[in-house]
Amino acid sequence: MDGSLLTLIDLPDEVLLLILKNLDNIEVLYLIIDLNKRFNKLVHDSIFTNHLTMIRCSSNGSFDRLDEQIHDRFCSQILPSIHHNIKWLDVECSSMEDVLLCTSYPNLSGLGLHNIEKNIALCLFTDETPLTHIFQDKISSLVIDVVECESS
Structure with missing residues (x-):
């Protein structure tokens, strides 16, 4: 080995x-x-953009x-640039x-739709909201994924 360092950029597209x-x-x-440009073309591929899970699953399920910061960048830059490729989205109620x-x-x-309260879910499908057309x-x-409201 000649001591040279192979970087991610040096790898062929297939390996990346x-x-x-x-x-x-x-x-x-x-x-x-x-x-x-090269990496941008790779990640615009449908294998990365068809199904997006815009939530994190915590250790308690x-x-x-x-x-x-990630959410804001997705909403302002990433989603608008890949919107035509997206076929499925998983989102959490608050976002x-x-x-x-x-x-x-x-x-x-x-x-x-995850972590959504029953009353919010009902409103989405019975009331006129900005999301109704979707x-x-x-x-x-x-x-x-409906969550039960905790009573006080």
Whole structure:
């Protein structure tokens, strides 16, 4: 060995894709999108953008929203740049409106709503809300994880 250092940038695209496919899509997009033209092209591939889980599962099994900095960057930059590729989104109740209203999702057909209270879920499908058009026109598969309200 000549002592040279092989960096991530030196790897062929096929090897990079094998590595990146084993990582969380949200982390891959957050860390690599807009890094350079080559990496940007790789992470715009449908394997990273078709199904996005915009939540974290905690050790006790509950769903939490993404870190604020990650969430904000996704809503302001990343989602608008990949919106046409997204077919399924998993979102947590407290970030649902931010994520769903930050851009249009012309190919969105599946949605997972997590940590949502029953009364909020009912309003989404019975009242006129900014999200109503998404549910009426696009979604063919819907998963709702309803949480019970804690009584005081």
